[in-house]
Amino acid sequence: MEYYGGVNDETLRPPTVWYTDRVEINMHMVVLTKGVPDFREGKVSFDEDGHLERGKTPTVMNPNDKIALRAALQTKVKHGGTVSLMSMGPPGYKEILQEGMREVYADDLYLFSDREMGAADTWATAMTVATGIEKLGEEPDIIFAGFKTADGETGHTGPQTNWCLDINENMTDRPLITHVISLDIDEDEGIVRAKRLVEGDVSEIETIEAELPAFVVTDPEFVANYRRAEYRLRYRDLREETQERAANLDLDEDVTVWNHEDLNLDPDFIGLDGSPTIVAGVDPIPKGPSEREAQMITPDDQEGMEAVLEEMQQFVAGD
């Protein structure tokens, strides 16, 4: 058998002959993502009233969306194909998409962006995103979304996007599978086989089968599985190839940006104007009242430290 037909040493790009011994079905996957404030300790910044300081808090890819990307990557590694990463938001989100390429090896990056799309609720967002997916031309085999965004926490946008696709006469109705914790594609049958948490309950797991194309929402418990060496080798190739591509990405050239005109969307049905949701108000999470008096003791204060040890002694003894 001839491997690496004609590929010279300088090219690390993996050859397509990888797939010679298998049916190449070349899956096209779309992953939806959103930029959210980085809520990790040390990154996030709140003002005195407990309101998030957007300007001082960096924006990162919604952590749950990375899990969705991992599910797409697993499918790509095992079955071949491409992963398109899509987001709606300000031009700065291009860096979020780049992060998705660098860390989770997405292939193509799409951003839906202009002022008319701003301040959209989940409904208007779903409408915009579904239109973007339609504009791709060919229908993706699987659309992936993560479970909830770290800021909005609604968990609506994924399923609503699927609903918008359903009502679109040009698109195939696709089954929606949520809370997916593991995923396999049966190439011969053209089905997706998934394990999912029933009602998001960790103790109850069901296995379901659905026909492709499908819409998959991953659960935070999702684990990619690569039990064959060939998968891990391909994964390693992808990592080397896409990380290099992400590092050399030209954000102006290599991210496809579509505005509402490109998508042929009526401004009245997108953005703030197209959002039926009314936000009545936002309350900061109140700090829990402290029930006990705290007394500060420095380690140099010998008497104080002795008192602390004395206090602790009863617990050490198990009383």
Next chain:
Amino acid sequence: MTDEYEHYEAVVVGAGPGGAAAAAALAKQGVETLVLERGTEAGSKNVSGGLIYAEKSAPYTIDSLFPDFREEAAERPVGEYYMHNIAGEKVKTFDLNKIHHHDTEWCDAVLRRHMDSWLADQVHELTRETGGGLLTDVRVNGLLREGGQIVGVTCDELDPIRADVIVAADGVNSELARDAGLMDWEDPEEWFQGVKAVVEMDPEVINDRFDVSPEEGVAHLFGGDLFQNVRGGGFLYTNEGSLSIGTVFHLDSLADERAEPHELLDSLLTHPLLDQWFQGEYDEREYAAKLVPDSKKVAHPSPHRGRLLLVGDAAGQMQAQGPIIKGMNHAVTAGGLAAEAYQEAKTRGQPEAAGALYEQKLEDEGVMKQLRPQRYRVTRFVSESPPVNWLGEKVLNSRVGGVGIKAFGGLLERSFNSPFVLGMAPDTKLTYVTAPARIGEVLGTPVTAENDIEPPELDDRIGDLTYNVGDPHIEVLDDSFEASGLAVTACPVSAKGFGGGCYREETVQTNGSTERKVSLDTQPCVECGTCAIVADTHWEHPSGGKGVEYKQG
């Protein structure tokens, strides 16, 4: 979806120099080769004293397989080699350049994390072109058998994999060699234990204090009475910006004397002789330990079974030529020969004959002669016998012996430089302790310097290591002190009265009587394998990517 096991023509287990050599040689022959390494990066599980030789007579050297090796992966070339015979503060230095340069094309100091990870990158590129490649974080845990025949390997992280040939280069604690029944962990006499500190030192300071140019390095060995009568010695090698300083002892002696390995290392580090290099400064980057097989006793004469070929430490191919220790070069040669043997056997249409052919090549190329010198086999029954050693000790320690050492000092230095004499040097206290100490005492001059450096305590040494803690991988089968108590002292990360190590001695009250027991916490384990030999354990490696991660090695 498929339930079929994967198949690769060759599977190489372990990405040290032996595995890298085998994989590179296989890939260059166009054999589809998969390399599985359990460390999170190649080299993260590896420790060696730090000298790699390229021998003129060897059919394979690391730079013949990897041309940029010396430039990219090695530290300093080591041109000078000295042995210090120590008696108290008296030291007599012998020049061992002759034996060091005997059959030596070149010799470089190396640090294994850097060296092995560089090798692994080359190996991945070579093997990927054959349809295989190199994977880290995968622990091969045993052999796949069908109808009693070895047909592949089983792993923690992957489904079983079939292969036409399996090269086990999985190190001194090879689980595959044991699974195949080719090696065991029974006898402490067959092993050495090495511990090492990598010590930070600016390249310019090294040049200055060791009197070498930036492109030169030096090796120093230490023997005599500074190691509490434990049989073995110390070494110091110069790297680019650090020193590798360590001690190597016979495991039986170390265990019997109840010596603490880290304390013996400290005895060397704090000896006045080393003040000329430290000059009061000491910054330890890493503490490490490893078992070393004594090829004279354990190099397997027939290191194969079915499709399985053992290479390097896994086959006991570690030559202690008196004070000079050669391991990595033999692993490289063996790896190359294993690949060659498989390719030839395949060409003849008898791939199953690869093992026998490999054995033949080890013999024909003179590797086995170096690993198990006939002279040692012939003379050991006499030279290691108690009466002869008693007599030797008496003579050496007598006035007559002292006169002899004085008269024949030059001859002694020459015999240390003779591969012939070293090949039959007996493994006794006479060779390792009495002789160097007597030489130091009779011929030596006192070192007046004061070495006041303070090496880190054991808990700091453990604390400075990186661990990715997984499930416990060692189980004590018999926790009585009689069965497993030796581990408390012999384990390089345990010590008597120290609670932060692997093994602890405990007194348990049962029905009015007290029992001495041993308890184990595998969290600080450095995976050296000492306790597999001196204690009653079920010993496995941690899963891929788990356990200790050496940054220097």
